[in-house]
Amino acid sequence: MEKLQELTLSGNALERSIPNSLYQLVHMGNLYLDNNALSGPISTSINNLTNLQKLYLNSNSFSSALPPALCELKDLIWLYLEDNSFTVLLPLDVGNLVAVDKMDISVNQLSGELPVSLSELQSLEYLNLSKNSVNGNIHGNIDVMVNIKIIDLSYNNLCGGIPKSLENLQQPQVLDLSFNRLERAIASGGNFTNLSIDSFVGNYALCGAPKFHVPVCSDGVKKHNIVNMIKVDIFLASGGFVLLLIVWILIFVEKYRKSGLERHCHEVERFRGIVLPVITYRMFSQATINFSDANFMGTGSFGSVRKPIDESFNGDFTLRQWVAEVFPLPISDVINGHLLKQNSSETVSDHAAEGHLLKQNNSGTVLNELLVMIMETGLSCSRKAPTERMGMKAVVARLKTIRRKASPLKE
Known part of the structure; x- marks a missing residue:
């Protein structure tokens, strides 16, 4: 071997x-x-x-x-x-x-x-x-x-x-x-x-x-395309977030409105007698400058959607600029006044009623504060320069604070 x-x-x-x-x-x-x-x-x-x-x-x-x-x-x-x-x-x-x-x-x-x-x-x-x-x-x-x-x-x-x-x-x-x-x-x-x-x-x-x-x-084309893709992603992300914020605000306001109606059905009585304005075809034509394409916003299943322009917004003066100038005083000029109006005609006869009225007044104060915070956040997120906008972490923290403060209003 x-x-x-x-x-x-x-x-x-x-x-x-x-x-x-x-x-x-x-x-x-x-x-x-x-x-x-x-x-x-x-x-x-x-x-x-x-x-x-x-x-x-x-x-x-x-x-x-x-x-x-x-x-x-x-x-x-x-x-x-x-x-x-x-x-x-x-x-x-x-x-x-x-x-x-x-x-x-x-x-x-x-x-x-x-x-x-x-x-x-x-x-x-x-x-x-x-x-x-x-x-x-x-x-x-x-x-x-x-x-x-x-x-x-x-x-x-x-x-x-x-x-x-x-x-x-x-x-x-x-x-x-x-x-x-x-x-x-x-x-x-x-x-x-x-x-x-x-x-x-x-x-x-x-x-x-x-x-x-x-x-x-193609190194030059590749780098250029990467930069463009990053810019598009940033634009879509920021635009999508602003849109999400607006939708969240609308949902919040709508939930509050519905919960308020469920709790105070009798308040509907105070809206009786309100006559809604009648808008004629001619008035709408004038408001949109004869249906100008400059006011065109989009199309739906049954027609086109245009934005009526108030004579106050001439030239480059935008709705956002107007809101920024009048904000935060008076907020009633910026949002629907029915959200802030309390029922001042209720009959108060005892301590329970007084407590209920005090709670309503406190709710109105909290709601006013929340709307101010929402408007501030919306204005910050809609600034023209991305570098001037509120950071994502700050926005999330602000929305959590708004949700926390809004919780008692549902009770």
Whole structure:
């Protein structure tokens, strides 16, 4: 057994770890232990097999890190370790395997960055590190691997750009960088002209030639579009929030109005005798300046909606400016006066009635305060310059305060 040069035990049901006695077979040239159920780490004693040329340990359950002692096998030509559970990164001295021709460590749990010494494998023709968790950048010095034909780094976490120096690879037949996190431009010269979309699919931040099915690279246009998209997002966000605030105010006022009517149905009596003004077609035509498009607000299912313009709003003088000028005094000129009017004609005959009237007066005061806060918030959020508007956190805090103070009004 000491002079044994080849051992083939592939496709059996071998379990546990490799026995230490096997590492003493110093004349071993080829070792085939693939497709078993072997487990545990590879012993550091593997460096005793100085004559080893072919090592097949693939399709087992080996785990832990690859021992640096493996890189001392300078006569090793074929190294197949795929379909195991090896962890951590490749040994930093992997470049010492100067004779290796084929290396497959795919379908493991390797992590960390690609060793710089990988480029020292000048005899390497086949490299497969796919389906691991290798991260970091692809080193640009891989192009010095003059004999490399197949490089498969797919299904990892590689990031950054694809080195342009890879165009200089002498005879690559396969370069698979798919399903990583690579970005920026795909090189278009050298042997990259023979590559297809399959080499780069799954990297969603790449750009390049249309044949790769990625966006065309244009840094200036890309930056300009990103800036425009940010501006649009900010505009839509601020505009949408102001609209949401207005809707919230309307809902609040409507809820208060309805709750007030439910509690004080008898108050309807005091509105009897009120005559609503009759607006004729001619009056409405004059108010909208003969239905001018300048006053056009939108269309509905049954016609168009226009904004009647009071003669007070001439030129660039807007409704918001008018509200800002008269606010906060008197608020009754800004909102519907019925919201603030209390029933002054109620008969007060006893202490209970006096308490009820006092509660009504207090409710009116609180309502007036809340409306002032709402109007202040609306005015702040509708300022023309975004930098002058109230911040989102401040607005949320203000709305919570309004809701808290409004709760007693529902009782």
